[in-house]
Amino acid sequence: MNIDIQNYFDALNENFLLIVTSNSKEKDAINRVISNRKNITVHLPTGGCSIGLLDGMFVIHLTGTSGISTERSASRLVVEFVSRSNIPTPGIVYLVGFCWGNPATTKVGDIVIASTIESLNSRSISGEETIYKPIQYRSSIDLELIAQKINQEIPNSKLGELASLETLLSSTSERDRLLQLYPYLIGGEMEAFGFVPSLRQIPWLVIKSVSDFGCNNFERSNQASSAASSALALPVLNKLLKENELISFSISKPDELLLLDCLFGNKIIVLRNEVNSDELNDHLNDEVGVVIERKLEYYLNDNGYDRSFLRYFCDLILEVIQNSLKHSGASFASVKFYPNKIVINDDGEEYPLQNLEGDKGGASSWRRIKSYGLDTNLVSYTFKKKSHYFEMTASSKELMDAVKNxxxxxxxxxxxxxxxxxxxxxxxxxxxxxxxxxxxxxxxxxxxxxxxxxxxxxxxxxxxxxxxxxxxxxxxxxxxxxxxxxxxxxxxx
Incomplete structure (x- = not known):
């Protein structure tokens, strides 16, 4: 199913990350870090466009080609994207991928993060000499505020200024001449110059990993790994910006929750390798819990499923997921919502909820649901083959009565x-x-x-x-x- 961006204008306007890539290697790397990804129609001739979630924020991934000369160039697409009044404005734009590096200050695999570019695409030729006409563009995001944290959290990160011009640099002499003119540059790339001037008040950042040095022995063998490195650095950087209040996004308003519903469908899955143990409780409570509460609202009725009961049920689901990922050795835990039942599944050790004892979160939550739900026949529970089945008895009765009468x-x-x-x-x-x-x-x-x-x-x-x-x-x-x-x-x- 394709989502039409215009149907979710209010949910997305100034409330999503726009990630821009310019080739298949960068595209594939970014797609691997976006969760709940679905195709989205933006009414532009893109090289692919999808929507999903990153660190609890909406994200749209726009792919084109490098440079600016072709119709589907990433730069042209961004300019068109941000200029159309019927397309929501991004909250921030990230250009992610690989670049060439200054051999004096970088090595292959370094992550270059830039909030300033030197546009060198305007130039003239005098004899055999290229004369650049530099224009500097600076983002409203001040990376110096969190520079130390970036260096701590992102290994091999380099903050500095990038050259941007429509030239695949593969000449040692031309590179050396360019760096002699602008020795402060830590590398260069081919897209930012084409769209950054059109962003106006929209904040932006370039995150690119060094794949080569723009020299005579230029090769592409490091491009895929460099694209993967920059893609993995993006969630870390984005989280730092969020924690330090340099960006702010929402997924709690009605329009936003509607889009969230569309992205998740009727199944929520949490993967152990996507969140570390120390952050699992925060992730479940602050991000997954919002989605589960939204899904549980489906069951609200006058037959016993009031908001208090559903909040207790949300608590139990989250505790079960946490126990699965932390204590039973599961690599994933999923929750699937049906009109008259809810199923929690994982691939860890089997444990029926009746066996939970003590006063920790899972056991306490189970006793509460048993008292309010199972003992009052609002819910029935069975366990088989690593799956917890909750029959939503009151929901089934309401629906069956409506169908019949x-x-x-x-x-x-x-x-x-x-x-x-x-x-x-x-x-x-x-x-x-x-x-x-x-x-x-x-x-x-x-x-x-x-x-x-x-x-x-x-x-x-x-x-x-x-x-x-x-x-x-x-x-x-x-x-x-x-x-x-x-x-x-x-x-x-």
Whole structure:
């Protein structure tokens, strides 16, 4: 499924990281550090564009070609991206990949981080001599504020100024002449000069790893490993900027949570190798917990699933994941949400929750859910083959009652009728919870009418279950009715 960026303008505007790469090696390296990645349509001729999460922040990854001369050059794409009023503005732009380094100050594999570039693309030729016309551009991000922390957290990092020009430098004499003119440069690359002037007030940084020295024996053998090194440095640098309040982003507002839902789908997975043991509790509480709470809101009803109960359930899920990753030797833990059940799974040692004892977090949380949920028949629990199954009994009853007694149907000859606006659905007016099947809808015009009918029901204060046949159709309902998320439930086959 492709996400359309314009559908999530409010969620993303000044609230995402834009990562720019200019070749397949850089693209592949960045894609490996973005979680929950999905394709996104930005209405530009890109070399690939995706959206996902990085350190609990929305990120869009835009790929083009190097330099600025081709239509799909990364530089041109960024200029077009930030200039369009119907595309949200990024909160920060990162140019990530590999570069050439100054042999006097760098070595292959060093991570060059620059908030200042020397644009040398404007030049003239006098005889056999190239005369550069330098223009300096400086980001609003002051790296000197966290320079010591960067050097501590990112091995082999070098902070300094980069040259930027549309030249694949492979001449020792030309490189030496350039460094003689601008000895403070620690290296150079081919994209930033083309888009940085268009960013205006948008902060930006260049993160590139040295793959060569721009000399006569230029080769590409180090490019893939250098791209991987810069990609791995990006989350570390981004976290430092966040911790030191140099950047700030949100994933808690309704529009943002809607996008978060779309990125996660009905499954959340936490990998042990993506978060160290000391940070696991913070990651679960501050990032994963936000998503789980959002997913659990689906089960809110008047049959016992109030917000207090669901908060207790969120607590238990997080404690189970933590125990799996810290104590049972699991490499992953996942949570999958269904309309009437929740399944927690891992690949570690088996442990039924009934065996939890003591006064630590997992045992205490289990006792609370047992008291409020299992003993009152709101939830049933079984364990088999390393999976914890929670049957959401109260949710199942509400949905089954709605299907049996309160299913809405389309009144023939009302959709597309020439007699003005008509009520298109027939249903029991005494029902407060309505069930609607969208599975047989094949025409967009028909679905648009149904969305309007669902809105009318929600405006009347009713709760509506809509079953659709495709996740793309589910997204249409969610986007059009995002203000009604408390009472709207979308079911996919």
């Amino acid at each position: 309160c299913t809405a149907s389309i009144i023939p000859s009302t959709i597309g009728s020439g007699y003005g606006r008509q009520v298109a659905l027939s249903y029991n007016k005494e029902c407060e919870i309505i069930y609607l099947e969208d599975g047989n809808v094949r025409m967009t015009s028909r679905r648009i009418t149904l969305i309007g009918e669902v809105k009318r029901l929600l405006d009347e204060g009713k709760k509506v279950y809509v079953k659709v046949s495709d996740i793309a159709y589910a997204e249409e309902y969610r986007i059009a009715l995002k203000e009604y998320s408390d009472n709207l439930r979308i079911l996919t086959e």
